[in-house]
Structures are given as C-alpha cells and as structure tokens.
Amino acid sequence: xxxxxxxxxxxxxxxxxxxxxxxxxxxxxxxxxxxxxxxxxxxxxxxxxxxxxxxxxxxxxxxxxxxxxxxxxxxxxxxxxxxxxxxxxxxxxxxxxxxxxxxxxxxxxxxxxxxxxxxxxxxxxxxxxxxxxxxxxxxxxxxxxxxxxxxxxxxxxxxxxxxxxxxxxxxxxxxxxxxxxxxxxxxxxxxxxxxxxxxxxxxxxxxxxxxxxxxxxxxxxxxxxxxxxxxxxxxxxxxxxxxxxxxxxxxxxxxxxxxxxxxxxxxxxxxxxxxxxxxxxxxxxxxxxxxxxxxxxxxxxxxxxxxxxxxxxxxxxxxxxxxxxxxxxxxxx
Amino acid sequence: xxxxxxxxxxxxxxxxxxxxxxxxxxxxxxxxxxxxxxxxxxxxxxxxxxxxxxxxxxxxxxxxxxxxxxxxxxxxxxxxxxxxxxxxxxxxxxxxxxxxxxxxxxxxxxxxxxxxxxxxxxxxxxxxxxxxxxxxxxxxxxxxxxxxxxxxxxxxxxxxxxxxxxxxxxxxxxxxxxxxxxxxxx
Numbered sequence: 001x002x003x004x005x006x007x008x009x010x011x012x013x014x015x016x017x018x019x020x021x022x023x024x025x026x027x028x029x030x031x032x033x034x035x036x037x038x039x040x041x042x043x044x045x046x047x048x049x050x051x052x053x054x055x056x057x058x059x060x061x062x063x064x065x066x067x068x069x070x071x072x073x074x075x076x077x078x079x080x081x082x083x084x085x086x087x088x089x090x091x092x093x094x095x096x097x098x099x100x101x102x103x104x105x106x107x108x109x110x111x112x113x114x115x116x117x118x119x120x121x122x123x124x125x126x127x128x129x130x131x132x133x134x135x136x137x138x139x140x141x142x143x144x145x146x147x148x149x150x151x152x153x154x155x156x157x158x159x160x161x162x163x164x165x166x167x168x169x170x171x172x173x174x175x176x177x178x179x180x181x182x183x184x185x186x187x188x189x190x191x192x193x194x195x196x197x198x199x200x201x202x203x204x205x206x207x208x209x210x211x212x213x214x215x216x217x218x219x220x221x222x223x224x225x226x227x228x229x230x231x232x233x234x235x236x237x238x239x240x241x242x243x244x245x246x247x248x249x250x251x252x253x254x255x256x257x258x259x260x261x262x263x264x265x266x267x268x269x270x271x272x273x274x275x276x277x278x279x280x281x282x283x284x285x286x287x288x289x290x291x292x293x294x295x296x297x298x299x300x301x302x303x304x305x306x307x308x309x310x311x312x313x314x315x316x317x318x319x320x321x322x323x324x325x326x327x328x329x330x331x332x333x
Numbered sequence: 334x335x336x337x338x339x340x341x342x343x344x345x346x347x348x349x350x351x352x353x354x355x356x357x358x359x360x361x362x363x364x365x366x367x368x369x370x371x372x373x374x375x376x377x378x379x380x381x382x383x384x385x386x387x388x389x390x391x392x393x394x395x396x397x398x399x400x401x402x403x404x405x406x407x408x409x410x411x412x413x414x415x416x417x418x419x420x421x422x423x424x425x426x427x428x429x430x431x432x433x434x435x436x437x438x439x440x441x442x443x444x445x446x447x448x449x450x451x452x453x454x455x456x457x458x459x460x461x462x463x464x465x466x467x468x469x470x471x472x473x474x475x476x477x478x479x480x481x482x483x484x485x486x487x488x489x490x491x492x493x494x495x496x497x498x499x500x501x502x503x504x505x506x507x508x509x510x511x512x513x514x515x516x517x518x519x
Contacts, residue, residue: 164489182489183490208357253458254458254459255458255459255460255461257459258409258410258459258460259409269409271409304357308357309357311405313461313463313464314461315461316364316458316461
C-alpha cells in the first residue's frame with residue numbers, strides 16, 4: 001500500500017513535463033537543442049550511474065578469504081587492477097569530453113542569431129513585462145504588456161532590459177533563460193515552429209510577487225500576426241454606449257492616468273502596463289487573472305488581496321463607478 | 334559571562350528588522366488623513382493657530398520601505414520634472430533647509446495635495462493618499478530630516494551626489510525665498 005502511494009507521488013512531477021510551460025515539450029529550435037541535450041545527459045549519466053552501482057554491489061558482495069594478505073603483491077592481481085583503473089579513467093575522460101563537445105554544439109544553436117528578425121524590447125518591472133515592438137517605420141512601433149505575439153517560423157530578437165531589479169525571461173517551450181539586468185541590455189533569439197500559446201515566467205527571484213510575474217507568448221500564422229499588429233498599433237476606439245462612456249470618464253478622472261496609458265485619450269502614464277487594448281489580452285496582472293469583467297473589477301477594488309505588495313494602489317471609488325470602469329476596460333479590445 | 338554579552342548583542346540585531354516594517358495590504362479605507370496646518374505662526378486672538386496633525390507622519394518618515402517607495406513615485410509622477418533631483422529647477426529646491434510652506438511632513442503632504450501658487454499643481458484625487466505620504470517622506474529624506482537608518486542608501490540610477498543616508502542631518506527653516514518662477518512677471 002505504502003509502495004503504491006510513493007510510486008504515485010513520484011509520478012506526480014512527471015505531470016509537469018507537458019503542457020504550455022515545459023522545457024521538455026520543445027516548440028522551437030533552441031528549445032529543441034536544449035531538450036535533446038537534456039535527454040542525452042539523462043541517458044549517459046544514467047548508464048554511468050547503473051555501472052557504478054553494479055560495480056559497488058559486486059565489490060560489496062564479494063567475499064575475501066579470512067586469511068588473505070592485505071599487502072599481497074601478486075603480479076597477476078596487480079596487472080588486472082592497473083588495467084581496470086586505466087579503463088575507468090579513460091572512459092570518464094571520454095564521457096566528459098563528449099558531453100562538453102555536445103554542450104558546445106548545442107550552445108552554437110542557442111546563441112546563433114539569424115538575420116531579418118522581428119525585434120522586441122522587453123523590460124522587466126516589478127512585477128510585469130513591458131513589451132515594445134520595434135520597427136524601422138515609426139508608425140508601426142507600439143507598446144503593450146504581458147503578452148507577446150510572434151509569427152510562426154520567423155526568428156524574433158528579444159532585447160532584455162530591467163527597470164528595477166534583476167529579472168529573468170524564460171519561455172520553457174521556446175528557449176532557455178536569459179537575465180534582464182538593470183543598466184544593460186541582453187539579447188536572445190526565439191522562434192516558434194508551431195502555432196500555440198506558450199507561458200513564460202520570470203525565473204529570477206525579484207521580490208514579493210515574483211511568482212505572479214508571468215507572460216504569454218502567442219505564436220500564430222503570419223497573416224494573423226499582421227492583423228493583430230495592425231490592430232495593436234491603432235488607438236483605442238472611443239466607447240459609444242453610455243455605460244462605457246461613463247467608465248471612460250471615471251478612468252480619466254481617477255489616479256489611473258498617473259501610471260496607465262490608453263492611446264487616443266488623455267491618459268498618458270508610462271510606468272504601468274499600457275491599457276490601450278487590455279481587453280484583447282488573455283490575462284491581467286501579469287498572468288494572474290483571466291481577463292473578465294469580474295476579474296478586472298476585483299483587481300481594481302483590491303489589488304493587494306490578489307497580489308500583495310503590488311504597486312497598483314487601492315484607490316477611492318464609489319460603488320456605482322466600479323461597474324462602468326470595469327466594463328470600459330474590458331471593452332478595450 | 335560571554336553568553337551574557339552575546340545575548341544583548343543579538344537582541345540589537347533584531348531591532349534592525351523594524352527598519353522596513355510594512356503592511357503588505359494597504360489600508361482599504363482610502364479616504365485622506367485629516368491634516369490641519371497653518372502656514373504662519375500668527376493667529377487672531379490669544380494662542381497660536383489651530384493645527385491638527387494625524388501623527389501618521391512618524392510612521393512614514395521612519396520607515397525605509399515607505400521612503401524608497403516615495404523615491405520611486407517621485408520619478409514616476411514627474412516631481413523631478415520641476416524639482417530635478419531635489420536641487421530645484423523651475424520649482425524650488427527640496428534638499429535645502431528653506432521651506433516656503435513649512436518643512437514638516439504634514440506641510441509637504443498638504444502642499445502635494447492642495448498645490449501651491451505659481452506652478453505647484455494639486456494632486457488630490459490623482460495620487461492615492463498613502464502614496465502622497467510616501468513621497469513626502471522621501472522629500473524629507475532629501476535634506477536628511479529623517480532618521481539615518483531609514484534614509485535611502487542608494488539610487489537605482491546615477492546620482493549627482495551622495496545618497497540620502499550619507500548626507501549630514503538637516504534642519505528645517507520655515508519660510509523660504511520666493512521661487513524663481515514667482516519672481517518673473519507671468
């Protein structure tokens with residue numbers, strides 16, 4: 001009974017190997033290189049472990065005559081011992097050199113940068129990601145937050161910066177980790193070979209809400225990506241129903257505008273996530289809550305109950321202002 | 334004997350933990366604190382002017398967390414747009430000892446909330462109350478009018494002078510010079 005239970009417990013971590021945030025479910029070339037390397041290491045080191053344990057068990061089980069001389073200098077035994085040790089040392093050397101060579105080969109894949117990449121500036125902040133799509137044409141440059149869209153099969157160059165402390169950008173399905181360090185810029189190239197939604201997570205402890213600093217990477221066909229980008233570039237569409245118009249008035253007269261931006265209105269704060277198309281993103285609060293009207297309202301009323309320590313303040317709102325405000329924000333598709 | 338010495342020493346290190354005591358959940362009652370300050374020592378009739386200070390100030394200006402949050406908001410809300418890094422620009426300097434509208438934390442809070450003539454905007458309803466207190470605490474730390482252990486030890490980016498913590502303790506002289514912006518004909 002106990003054994004069955006422990007087998008069940010041991011198999012639980014395996015469940016983590018699948019799904020939208022797993023390094024073993026590789027969806028891009030560099031994740032593929034990493035996954036291959038992982039399995040080679042597991043296989044080689046597994047064999048080494050089994051061999052070592054077998055040798056150890058054999059040595060333990062072998063009986064020695066009680067009167068054996070500890071200083072025996074029998075030439076036959078001496079020769080056998082020398083050969084065994086030499087072979088073991090040689091095998092160790094070969095293994096270490098082979099694994100080093102494989103790592104080096106994988107690193108060439110990881111750090112090779114292809115040309116013609118889409119360029120994104122990703123800035124880690126406590127505790128969300130600011131994303132700027134760069135472009136040679138200034139009218140195609142825009143800022144969003146916590147959700148990256150990329151075209152399938154095209155290399156994407158990520159420039160990583162940090163506004164406060166060290167963060168780390170990690171999309172397990174697409175690539176390895178890269179730190180975002182204040183005062184410098186790191187670069188990383190990612191590519192998705194198959195369409196899908198992959199979850200990213202800050203991988204360097206960055207304060208109280210480190211665990212709630214997630215992001216989505218949406219890989220989609222080129223046409224879908226172009227459509228998405230052309231929509232994100234545009235300003236917010238002014239609301240035309242009375243409730244949402246009221247919500248916009250509330251938004252513009254409250255502390256929201258000190259930090260948030262909605263392009264096309266007077267709200268021009270740039271220190272918190274850009275809300276121009278917040279309703280089109282799948283999550284709010286950096287991967288914390290799904291974007292629904294109820295969650296938006298809950299987030300505005302009590303951000304510290306959901307994400308204690310977050311810089312979003314509790315603000316003074318009248319009860320009849322909450323619903324229009326949430327519905328205005330939800331409608332910013 | 335030695336143990337007896339070590340124990341109080343260990344207890345001293347615990348005292349440092351209060352430096353950044355904080356509540357992870359800000360006060361859900363977001364109404365503003367009731368501060369009544371007078372800008373002049375004169376009042377009609379006997380006795381000084383009526384003042385009422387909520388006593389919140391001590392909590393904010395002796396707390397390193399609040400001061401460092403204030404340091405962050407100082408830039409976020411563009412205080413440095415007019416006051417630069419505290420040395421003053423089109424707005425008056427904040428790191429000197431002259432305070433046109435009073436240098437106590439309650440006065441600074443009221444200055445941020447109400448705004449002042451000749452350029453200082455009112456931030457009432459735009460910055461939540463606890464953040465106004467945090468900014469005011471940071472401003473007090475610029476001239477080192479807060480306890481040394483609570484003052485910021487470093488800035489996130491390049492700093493023109495020594496960190497607040499390394500500045501000599503300041504004093505507060507109420508009533509300053511007229512700011513440059515007020516001297517010009519407008």
